[in-house]
């Protein structure tokens with residue numbers, strides 16, 4: 001897959017690195033310094049490069065949106081036309097102080113993003129875990145009991161891409177349904193963040209859903 005990273009911070013930097021190490025072509029973009037993007041690309045290995053958001057978008061079939069909510073408009077504008085592209089978003093609609101959701105209950109960040117990029121195919125994934133756990137999950141990807149990761153979306157192709165990337169990182173994808181399910185998964189992340197950052201066991205936290213009883217497929 002050719003993946004453009006829009007937002008190369010804690011989430012985008014780590015996920016882009018893992019995607020590249022899993023064999024995808026990755027372009028890191030959107031940080032405040034080009035040196036940081038260069039370093040990320042160098043450390044991620046031969047499959048990674050850096051570029052502008054427009055270059056990342058032009059050359060990719062899939063884009064990871066990983067910016068603070070206040071930067072969504074800017075990064076989409078810099079990326080340019082996203083017609084037909086798959087967008088996987090991990091961005092949460094947090095206020096400036098990261099203390100509360102500014103979109104919730106009757107909509108979600110994922111749905112708001114989809115409205116801002118109406119020609120793209122949007123899936124929400126990766127936003128329900130702290131960045132600190134990502135490398136650990138990737139390192140443990142051959143274990144039998146993988147942690148779960150929720151994803152949702154309205155477009156079947158975008159969801160397939162999200163599920164593939166989730167597996168590549170080392171999680172077991174859990175299909176939560178249509179994009180509006182982000183109305184539930186985004187507040188769930190605040191609980192995960194509370195456990196990760198305010199608990200006494202550290203932020204390397206993932207979760208696992210288990211179904212008991214008869215498997216219906």
Ligand SMILES: NC(=O)c1ccc[n+]([C@@H]2O[C@H](COP(=O)([O-])OP(=O)(O)OC[C@H]3O[C@@H](n4cnc5c(N)ncnc54)[C@H](OP(=O)(O)O)[C@@H]3O)[C@@H](O)[C@H]2O)c1
Pocket residue numbers: 007008009010011012030031032033036065066067068069071090091092093094126127128129130131132189
């Ligand atoms: N961190 C987590 O554990 C976590 C977990 C779940 C969901 N999320 C969500 O994922 C999204 C990304 O979070 P994050 O923690 O990865 O954020 P972050 O570390 O702040 O990364 C954001 C990226 O945007 C870049 N950026 C910010 N302002 C910019 C500007 N004016 N021009 C160019 N680049 C700019 C930053 O540049 P620099 O690299 O130069 O700072 C950084 O690369 C957020 O919506 C967050 O709510 C985060």
